[in-house]
Amino acid sequence: MLKNKIIIVTGGSGLLGKAIVKDIKLKNAIAINAELKKEAIADENTIICDVTSKDDVVNLLETVIKKYGRIDGIVNNAYPYTKDWGNKFEDVSLESWKQNVDMQLNSCFWICKNALEIMKKQKSGSIVNIGSVYGMIGPDFSIYENTGYAPSPAAYSAIKGGIISFSKYLASYYGEHGVRVNCVSPGGILNNQNPLFIKQYEEKVPLKRMANPEDISPAVSFLLSDESKYITGHNLVVDGGFTAI
Numbered sequence: 564m565l566k567n568k569i570i571i572v573t574g575g576s577g578l579l580g581k582a583i584v585k586d587i588k589l590k591n592a593i594a595i596n597a598e599l600k601k602e603a604i605a606d607e608n609t610i611i612c613d614v615t616s617k618d619d620v621v622n623l624l625e626t627v628i629k630k631y632g633r634i635d636g637i638v639n640n641a642y643p644y645t646k647d648w649g650n651k652f653e654d655v656s657l658e659s660w661k662q663n664v665d666m667q668l669n670s671c672f673w674i675c676k677n678a679l680e681i682m683k684k685q686k687s688g689s690i691v692n693i694g695s696v697y698g699m700i701g702p703d704f705s706i707y708e709n710t711g712y713a714p715s716p717a718a719y720s721a722i723k724g725g726i727i728s729f730s731k732y733l734a735s736y737y738g739e740h741g742v743r744v745n746c747v748s749p750g751g752i753l754n755n756q757n758p759l760f761i762k763q764y765e766e767k768v769p770l771k772r773m774a775n776p777e778d779i780s781p782a783v784s785f786l787l788s789d790e791s792k793y794i795t796g797h798n799l800v801v802d803g804g805f806t807a808i
């Protein structure tokens with residue numbers, strides 16, 4: 564059951580975030596979209612928040628507590644990155660690597676740390692961190708060949724692998740307080756990619772298609788809901804079988 568739960572979704576105006584927010588609302592819970600972009604304000608439940616800002620995150624949690632009195636769930640879904648994200652490995656500077664780890668992994672640490680203390684006091688709560696198949700396996704670079712697309716960056720693998728392991732640590736650390744931490748790791752999501760990329764991706768995946776955002780969002784809702792009350796430290800892979808072979 565997700566009904567009446569208060570759930571924060573970071574980056575809730577993006578490709579996957581929109582579907583997550585929609586699914587949560589469909590299940591009669593309250594979704595609070597924590598978004599960077601001012602133009603992305605979808606409704607009164609959007610809070611402008613830069614997840615890479617220490618103060619914004621503290622303010623976000625305080626605002627939600629002030630309005631609703633509790634936080635039942637958080638989905639760490641936002642996807643901040645530097646301008647040179649996608650540079651080929653040989654051209655990645657140490658500075659850029661550090662910045663992306665800071666923006667994507669350290670921001671997840673900060674949100675989790677602050678939210679978990681609130682949830683510990685409540686003796687309940689569920690965090691879902693969005694991982695990726697690339698946090699589990701190396702990219703198949705042949706999928707990107709002749710497509711004009713930059714292959715997935717090395718930092719992405721390090722960050723998502725880190726998020727998956729970090730979630731397991733938190734599951735173990737906070738389990739005794741009735742708080743759960745899980746990951747959902749999607750495979751590639753369809754987003755107007757060029758036909759060659761789609762073809763090369765589809766050939767590789769057992770279910771022979773890329774994901775739609777709506778393939779992923781119910782898995783997130785499940786881990787937020789009481790239906791998964793005995794599941795923590797899990798990485799729910801929603802990838803059409805991409806990592807099964």
Ligand SMILES: NC(=O)c1ccc[n+]([C@@H]2O[C@H](COP(=O)([O-])OP(=O)(O)OC[C@H]3O[C@@H](n4cnc5c(N)ncnc54)[C@H](O)[C@@H]3O)[C@@H](O)[C@H]2O)c1
Nearest residue numbers: 574576577578579599613614640641642643695749751752
């Ligand atoms: N798209 C895919 O194929 C895919 C596959 C696997 C995993 N993922 C993961 O899913 C998540 C969402 O990805 P997406 O494809 O929907 O990306 P997206 O770029 O469409 O959406 C990301 C959202 O995050 C917001 N955002 C960026 N920086 C922010 C910040 N500093 N603070 C708050 N919000 C910020 C953006 O404004 C945007 O609305 C990411 O964690 C990504 O790694 C995506």
